[in-house]
Structure formats: structure tokens, C-alpha cells
Amino acid sequence: MRTVEIGDMPVGDGHPPRVMGVLNMSVESNYDPSVHGGVSEAVRHVEEEMVPEGADIIDIGLQSANPKNDWLPEEVERDRLAKALAVVDEVDADVAFSIETRYAGVAEEAIQGGFDLVNDVCGFADPEMPKVCEEYDVPVVKMASPPDIKKPGHLKSIDDIFEALERGGFTDKTIIDPAFGGWYDERTYEDNWEMFRRLREFRAFGRPILTATNREDFLGDLAGRPETEDQLPVSLAAATMEVERGAHIIRTHDVAATKDVVQVAHALGDERSIRDDEPRVVELRNVSERELGRTLSLRENATGREPSSTLCFQVDGLDEATEAALRTWADRHSLALAIDPGADALLVGTTGELRDAVADADADGGVDDRDREPLAPILETVRSALDRRGSAD
Incomplete structure (x- = not known):
């Protein structure tokens, strides 16, 4: 935003x-x-x-x-x-x-x-x-x-x-x-x-x-x-x-x-992030299918399919390294990603997709060394959201 x-x-x-x-x-x-x-x-x-x-x-x-x-x-x-x-x-x-x-x-x-x-x-x-x-x-x-x-x-x-x-x-x-x-x-x-x-x-x-x-x-x-x-x-x-x-x-x-x-x-109300020099990540709750569809259709920098039963995250303060790492990680796991250059990114996936993606990132060799540090705050927020959801996909 x-x-x-x-x-x-x-x-x-x-x-x-x-x-x-x-x-x-x-x-x-x-x-x-x-x-x-x-x-x-x-x-x-x-x-x-x-x-x-x-x-x-x-x-x-x-x-x-x-x-x-x-x-x-x-x-x-x-x-x-x-x-x-x-x-x-x-x-x-x-x-x-x-x-x-x-x-x-x-x-x-x-x-x-x-x-x-x-x-x-x-x-x-x-x-x-x-x-x-x-x-x-x-x-x-x-x-x-x-x-x-x-x-x-x-x-x-x-x-x-x-x-x-x-x-x-x-x-x-x-x-x-x-x-x-x-x-x-x-x-x-x-x-x-x-x-x-x-x-x-x-x-x-x-x-x-x-x-x-x-x-x-x-x-x-x-x-x-x-x-x-x-x-x-x-x-x-x-x-x-x-x-x-x-x-x-x-x-x-x-x-x-x-x-x-x-x-x-x-x-x-729901917390929303303020952009600063570091990536800031916040989970967006109660996001409807139509809202996701609007965002993915309006942004040219949108990849991945439109999922159902989703978790949705807004990432602010993207620098080049974080944006590149996020693109690579999302593409590897078919997560929906919509980037507004110079503003923010919307990351979307089912609980199952995100759980697999986090587990892969946590595993040795799951993420390139150069991408591990830029992805850290994003993975932390996604991991916390998945913990709140429990084990059900």
C-alpha cells in the first residue's frame, strides 16, 4: 500500500x-x-x-x-x-x-x-x-x-x-x-x-x-x-x-x-504495517475470493494461480534482494504473488501450500543462502499464522 x-x-x-x-x-x-x-x-x-x-x-x-x-x-x-x-x-x-x-x-x-x-x-x-x-x-x-x-x-x-x-x-x-x-x-x-x-x-x-x-x-x-x-x-x-x-x-x-x-x-482494528527500511509483513484476515481476484488482476506483477481457502500476507518495504528472494520462493511453491513496484507485495496460498513452502525453506538446501536472510521476516510471520491455524489444511 x-x-x-x-x-x-x-x-x-x-x-x-x-x-x-x-x-x-x-x-x-x-x-x-x-x-x-x-x-x-x-x-x-x-x-x-x-x-x-x-x-x-x-x-x-x-x-x-x-x-x-x-x-x-x-x-x-x-x-x-x-x-x-x-x-x-x-x-x-x-x-x-x-x-x-x-x-x-x-x-x-x-x-x-x-x-x-x-x-x-x-x-x-x-x-x-x-x-x-x-x-x-x-x-x-x-x-x-x-x-x-x-x-x-x-x-x-x-x-x-x-x-x-x-x-x-x-x-x-x-x-x-x-x-x-x-x-x-x-x-x-x-x-x-x-x-x-x-x-x-x-x-x-x-x-x-x-x-x-x-x-x-x-x-x-x-x-x-x-x-x-x-x-x-x-x-x-x-x-x-x-x-x-x-x-x-x-x-x-x-x-x-x-x-x-x-x-x-x-x-x-486489524494491524496494518508501516513501510520503513526493513521488510514488514502483516497477515490480512477475512480476505474474500473477489478481493484476491481484484488484486491479482490489477497488478501486472502477479504470478501463481488464484487459490481457495487461503492465507494472505502484505509485505511492505521491499528492497531488490527481498523482492527477488520472494519471487523465487513463491514461484518454486506455486504461491500467488502480486507485487506493486515501490509499494508492497501480496502473498497468497493455502495453509497446505504455505506449510510445505515454509518447511522447504527451513530445510537445508531448501532456500539459497543469499535468499535466506531477506526471507526471514516473511517466513517468521507466515510460520506464526500457520501455528495459529493448527494442523488442519
């Missing part, structure tokens, strides 16, 4: 989940408490409420992405950007600022004015967007959308969403957003529920994940809460599950409550 730096704040596995608070400069936005059209009012709200409540990022929106509202041209966003830039300039607080836009020209002006992150709600529908972000070396959120500047998020199935995220590629500092919500009439609550259940599959991209499900009707419906003002509890329940399933940024209108739940979810 790649780590992306937003300013000096790392985002990714092993780092605390970040809370992105919403500040809208657009009067047409559908959630009134997030609308702060005046500069002084917005500055006060950020300094006295959002930052003390725990916001790590302030996402300033210049127009609503809700399909109930009309699309606005770039000129309108540019006019509103002047106020957003004044807010960034006047806020005296340690917080990162994100600009929500769909236009590369607006993004460039915002970056020049001090914004730390671009939140592209049209997923590179403007083909200049990734070029601008790369030129300024600024991270960008790519929200799953069709290649249409007027239709952010207008996708139905999870396969459509994966296809949209793949389209146009990524920058080195791309964060992905699956785009939950009721984007158009054909996107049903059932579609969103299915996507939520399969959220872990988006980890196949090997990039940090942003989720934005705060006060969404598809959650409220599950608890019989159709009104937006009654949907905080269901939003918090969802945020907890999002962190557990691999989300790294939680976008919300309710900063204080969301901060509390994501801290608990992070502290008590």
Missing part, C-alpha cells in the same frame, strides 16, 4: 485514519450546516469548531456534486475560489486544505494559493487534472466518475466503478474515492450496500482510500431514518466499518463524533 503525504501528514496503512471536514462555499449545497459562504464566518468555523473537534483536512467545495443540483461552469467556481483562498490565507491553525473541484484550471489556481490537496469529483474527466497535480507534486483524490465533467459519480455497479478508476491512470500521489451515494436514479440503495460490503476490494489498487458516506440515505434507510438530520448514528456505524475495511480518510460533516469513532476503530 502506497503512503501519500498531504503536506507533512502521511496517509495510508499504519497511519491514523484522517478526518476530512466539509466546508462549502456554495449556497446550493444540500446540507445547510456545512455552508459558510462568507470569509469571516468560514474562518471562525474552521478555527473555533472544525480544528478543535479534530479535523485533519478541510475540504472546501465550490459547487455541489449532488445530482439534484444544476452543473455550474468553471467561471462560477473561479469566482467562489477567491473566497476560498482568503479562508486559507486567514486561518491560523495546523490543518491541511483540500479544494473540491472538477476543473484543472481551478485546481492549479488553488494549489498556487496554498491548497494542499485536490479533490477531483469527476475522476480526471478534465484530462489536464493529473498533469497539473503532477507538475505541482500535489496529491489528488480521484473519485470514480464517468468521463463527463457534468456527471460526477454517475455510475452504477462496482465493476463500472473499478473501470472508471482505472480509466486515465493515476499520479504517484493519487487517493481513490469509490463514490458512494445516490448519484442518479439507476444507482439503488442495494447497489451502495453491495459496494459497501465489498469495500476491501478497492485496496487492490494499492492506494489510500477516501470514503464519503456521512448522512447518506442508503444508510438511513437501513435504520428507518429517511431524514438527513437523523442520520448521524448510522453514519458513525458506517465510519467504523470503513476504517476496519481499509479506508484512510473519512469525509464528514460531523467532525467531532466521527473523529472519536475512527480513533477507536483504528486502535482496536
